[in-house]
C-alpha cells in the first residue's frame with residue numbers, strides 16, 4: 001500500500017526548485033515514476049510531498065553542437081533518445097543501449113534524469129555515459145554545479161545529489177576521431193537489467209594500430225558503476241592481440257567488486273566481467289580501426 005502523500009506538480013525548473021525548497025523537510029521528486037513508484041508500493045519510500053517534474057518541458061530536449069557535443073535534458077524519456085535520428089547519427093551506442101533497456105512501456109515513461117538519480121548500479125545509461133566522458137548539470141535554489149559522471153554515483157542507490165537539488169541535463173562531449181564506443185549487458189531475460197554490463201571506448205593512434213586512450217566501465221559489478229582504470233592503463237600504448245585481450249579480461253575481473261545475489265554468484269559475475277571485457281574491447285577496437293583511412 002502506498003502511504004498518502006500530497007501531490008504537487010511543477011511546470012518549470014523554477015517552480016520545481018521553489019516547491020522543493022518549501023517542502024524540504026519531507027519530499028521526493030517524481031518524474032516517470034518507473035523506479036520510485038515500485039519503492040513507494042513496497043513501503044520503502046513514503047514521502048509526505050511528491051513533486052512531479054514530468055511536465056517540465058524546458059528539460060525535455062536533445063541538442064547537438066559540433067564543439068560542445070550532445071545535451072540531453074533530464075525529463076527526456078528513454079524512448080525519445082532511442083528514436084532520435086540525431087542520437088543515431090552522433091552517438092549510435094546510446095540507441096543500442098536504449099533498445100535493450102526494459103520494455104517500450106517503461107521506456108515511454110522512464111527518463112534519463114530519473115534513471116541516473118535512482119542510482120541503480122545495474123542501470124544501463126550510467127556506464128555508457130561514463131565511457132563517453134559525460135557530465136551532469138545539477139541545480140538547487142541556491143546554486144548550479146556540473147560534475148563528471150565518474151563523480152556522480154556513490155553507492156547502491158546513492159548519488160552525490162544533495163537535499164534540494166535536481167538533475168537538469170547530461171552533457172556528452174563529441175566523440176574524438178578514431179574512437180568507437182560500445183556497450184553490452186549480460187542478462188537472462190531479454191531487456192532486463194544486466195547481471196554484468198560493460199561499456200568500452202577505444203581511441204586509436206594515427207597509425208590505426210595502437211591504443212591512444214581507453215575508457216572502460218563496468219556496471220552491476222560494484223555498489224556503483226566503476227571505471228576499470230588498471231585495465232585502461234594496460235591497453236593504452238599497446239597493439240591488439242589475443243594475449244592483450246586475455247590480460248584485460250583478467251585485470252578487469254580483479255578490479256570488479258561484485259556481490260552474490262539471486263541472479264548470480266560473485267564468482268560468476270567476475271567471470272562475466274572477463275568475458276564481456278574481452279568482447280567489448282575487441283569490438284570497439286575493430287570499429288575504431290575501420291575509421292582509420
Ligand SMILES: Cc1cc2nc3c(=O)[nH]c(=O)nc-3n(C[C@H](O)[C@H](O)[C@H](O)COP(=O)(O)OP(=O)(O)OC[C@H]3O[C@@H](n4cnc5c(N)ncnc54)[C@H](O)[C@@H]3O)c2cc1C
Pocket residue numbers: 028029030031032033034035036037053074075078100101102103106109110111112113114115116117118122123124125161165166167168191192193194
Ligand atoms: C519493469 C522495469 C524494467 C526496467 N529495466 C531497466 C533496464 O533494463 N535498465 C535500466 O537502466 N533501467 C531499467 N528500469 C529502471 C527504469 O527504467 C529507470 O530507472 C527509469 O528511467 C527511471 O526514470 P523515471 O523518470 O521513471 O524515474 P522516477 O521513478 O520518477 O524517479 C527515480 C528516482 O530519481 C529521482 N529523480 C527523478 N528525476 C529526477 C531529477 N531530474 N532530479 C533529481 N532526482 C530525480 C526520484 O526522486 C527517484 O528517486 C526498469 C524499470 C522497470 C519498471
